[in-house]
Amino acid sequence: MTPVPLRPDLAAVAAAVPAGARVLDIGCGDGQLLAWLRDTKGVEGRGIELDPSDVAAAVGRGLAVVQGDADTDLADYPDAAFDVVILSNTLQAMQRPADVLAQLVRIGCSAIVSFPNFGHWRVRLGLALSGRMPVTRSLPVSWHETPNIHFCTIADFEALAVEMGLTVERRAGLSSGRQVAIWPNLLADTGVFVLRR
Amino acid sequence: MDEHFGLDRRVTLPGDFPLAGGGVLPELTIAYETYGKLNANATNAILVCHALTGDQYLASAHPVTGKAGWWTRLVGPGKPVDPEHWFVICANVLGGCMGSAGPSSIDPRSGQPFAMNFPVITIADMVEAQARLLDHLGVGTLAAVIGGSMGGMQALTWAVNHPARVKKVVAIATAARHSAQNIAFHEVGRQAIMADPMWAGGAYPADKPPAAGLAVARMAAHITYLSEEGLTEKFGRRLQDRDAVSFGFDADFQVESYLRHQGLSFVERFDANSYLYITRAMDYFDLAQPHDGNLARAFAGVQSRFCLVSFTSDWLYPTTESRRIVRALNAAGAPVSFVELESPFGHDAFLLDAPEMNRVVNGFLTA
Numbered sequence: 001m002t003p004v005p006l007r008p009d010l011a012a013v014a015a016a017v018p019a020g021a022r023v024l025d026i027g028c029g030d031g032q033l034l035a036w037l038r039d040t041k042g043v044e045g046r047g048i049e050l051d052p053s054d055v056a057a058a059v060g061r062g063l064a065v066v067q068g069d070a071d072t073d074l075a076d077y078p079d080a081a082f083d084v085v086i087l088s089n090t091l092q093a094m095q096r097p098a099d100v101l102a103q104l105v106r107i108g109c110s111a112i113v114s115f116p117n118f119g120h121w122r123v124r125l126g127l128a129l130s131g132r133m134p135v136t137r138s139l140p141v142s143w144h145e146t147p148n149i150h151f152c153t154i155a156d157f158e159a160l161a162v163e164m165g166l167t168v169e170r171r172a173g174l175s176s177g178r179q180v181a182i183w184p185n186l187l188a189d190t191g192v193f194v195l196r197r
Numbered sequence: 198m199d200e201h202f203g204l205d206r207r208v209t210l211p212g213d214f215p216l217a218g219g220g221v222l223p224e225l226t227i228a229y230e231t232y233g234k235l236n237a238n239a240t241n242a243i244l245v246c247h248a249l250t251g252d253q254y255l256a257s258a259h260p261v262t263g264k265a266g267w268w269t270r271l272v273g274p275g276k277p278v279d280p281e282h283w284f285v286i287c288a289n290v291l292g293g294c295m296g297s298a299g300p301s302s303i304d305p306r307s308g309q310p311f312a313m314n315f316p317v318i319t320i321a322d323m324v325e326a327q328a329r330l331l332d333h334l335g336v337g338t339l340a341a342v343i344g345g346s347m348g349g350m351q352a353l354t355w356a357v358n359h360p361a362r363v364k365k366v367v368a369i370a371t372a373a374r375h376s377a378q379n380i381a382f383h384e385v386g387r388q389a390i391m392a393d394p395m396w397a398g399g400a401y402p403a404d405k406p407p408a409a410g411l412a413v414a415r416m417a418a419h420i421t422y423l424s425e426e427g428l429t430e431k432f433g434r435r436l437q438d439r440d441a442v443s444f445g446f447d448a449d450f451q452v453e454s455y456l457r458h459q460g461l462s463f464v465e466r467f468d469a470n471s472y473l474y475i476t477r478a479m480d481y482f483d484l485a486q487p488h489d490g491n492l493a494r495a496f497a498g499v500q501s502r503f504c505l506v507s508f509t510s511d512w513l514y515p516t517t518e519s520r521r522i523v524r525a526l527n528a529a530g531a532p533v534s535f536v537e538l539e540s541p542f543g544h545d546a547f548l549l550d551a552p553e554m555n556r557v558v559n560g561f562l563t564a
Contacts, residue, residue, distance in 0.1 A: 046532065052553070055536040059504065059557045062564020064532040066523055076524040 008177020220316020
């Protein structure tokens with residue numbers, strides 16, 4: 001069976017996962033990334049997901065997925081339980097992003113974090129010209145309805161990582177899934193970071 | 198046809214059967230049913246464990262009530278546990294009253310029913326009895342053990358006490374210990390039975406059971422299987438076959454009539470002493486107790502994959518208990534899936550139509 005191709009931002013995350021790793025995917029949705037990693041990289045994957053029907057779908061793919069909330073449930077996991085902990089496109093929905101980041105690098109030997117970059121030129125331009133909170137292609141919900149409550153730019157994230165004393169092992173800015181060569185905080189719609197404690 | 202397999206089977210395994218509480222049974226009788234065919238390598242066996250008042254009639258008609266099997270929504274052709282593919286075993290628990298050794302069975306040493314001379318049993322004893330049955334059937338390793346409520350307690354105990362014999366565990370609407378509230382409700386039921394003069398210290402004749410006491414026990418317990426929301430939706434304050442309240446103590450309200458019916462019909466199919474012994478076994482259940490209350494340590498040696506399901510309106514074994522098990526399994530490094538499903542039907546939700554539960558169990562079993 002050929003695995004279904006991944007969404008571009010997930011593909012960038014997947015590329016950073018070593019073969020055979022023990023992986024925890026936080027906010028794993030219906031398990032697309034975990035299933036892909038299992039089928040093509042032989043990883044031993046676990047997931048956490050808030051939405052019960054997504055959990056059901058992921059378990060239906062044969063994945064070990066627990067319904068839970070990253071804001072409260074990560075404390076239950078032992079130190080260094082995983083080689084890699086993934087938080088893809090979920091950081092912005094966390095109540096306490098810094099606490100969650102601290103948990104990621106505690107539970108995992110390394111953490112891969114991807115998030116929408118609100119430093120992207122289209123976001124900056126939109127706010128500057130319309131004077132309204134940006135609604136982007138990847139996050140098409142207005143400010144009062146969005147579950148995404150903590151937006152940041154690539155530069156903001158970088159600063160937080162420094163402040164928390166985390167080691168940034170790799171960083172990439174993506175535009176429509178392709179890595180941008182220069183000015184990621186302006187040209188990338190998504191930031192992907194590999195962090196260590 | 199091999200007499201080991203099929204519907205309405207019963208076997209007596211000779212030799213002492215020692216129990217966790219120190220008692221010993223001189224032999225072990227187990228009543229059970231099997232569905233489907235054990236494959237040549239004996240790799241397709243699934244054990245389904247029943248709840249407090251369940252029995253071995255998992256997917257076939259009940260001999261007393263004539264009702265269809267108690268879990269035909271999960272087990273049967275086209276269902277997640279399809280006998281076309283799986284060899285399914287369901288045994289009446291130790292202490293039960295549908296043919297397995299229990300207080301109503303005959304003590305071979307005296308020729309009389311055991312009654313209260315039956316030794317006190319535990320959930321672990323129930324599991325040991327099932328293990329003996331599997332030995333007899335030639336099943337070494339279970340592809341899965343599945344149970345809801347008390348059945349889930351047995352399923353978890355299987356993984357802890359026989360780690361090498363269980364590949365997958367499905368534990369639904371269950372707990373790793375009985376809470377003070379769980380014990381309290383059971384004590385109300387037991388006291389109702391023992392307060393009935395017909396109980397006679399447990400030595401009642403089979404045709405003169407403490408029916409009133411057992412019916413009250415069932416009525417109280419049945420409330421805990423439902424939810425306030427479910428009761429309100431089903432009955433509200435609606436009256437039973439009348440237009441106004443009677444200013445008396447008839448079953449004015451539909452909910453009263455319903456509970457009375459539940460109590461009376463239960464008495465026809467269940468033994469009061471069995472109810473005492475099995476509720477006691479549940480009250481004694483605490484997987485973490487031998488490990489100073491550390492549940493993760495209880496799971497330290499497990500080799501199974503786990504799937505837990507809870508229901509939002511289940512206040513008997515609430516989601517917090519399932520989460521406690523999930524946390525401990527995670528800490529023990531065991532692969533675990535867990536989902537809390539939306540349902541207004543309380544604890545009983547696991548026995549009702551639950552397409553999401555079926556989807557989860559199906560995915561977990563086939564993966």
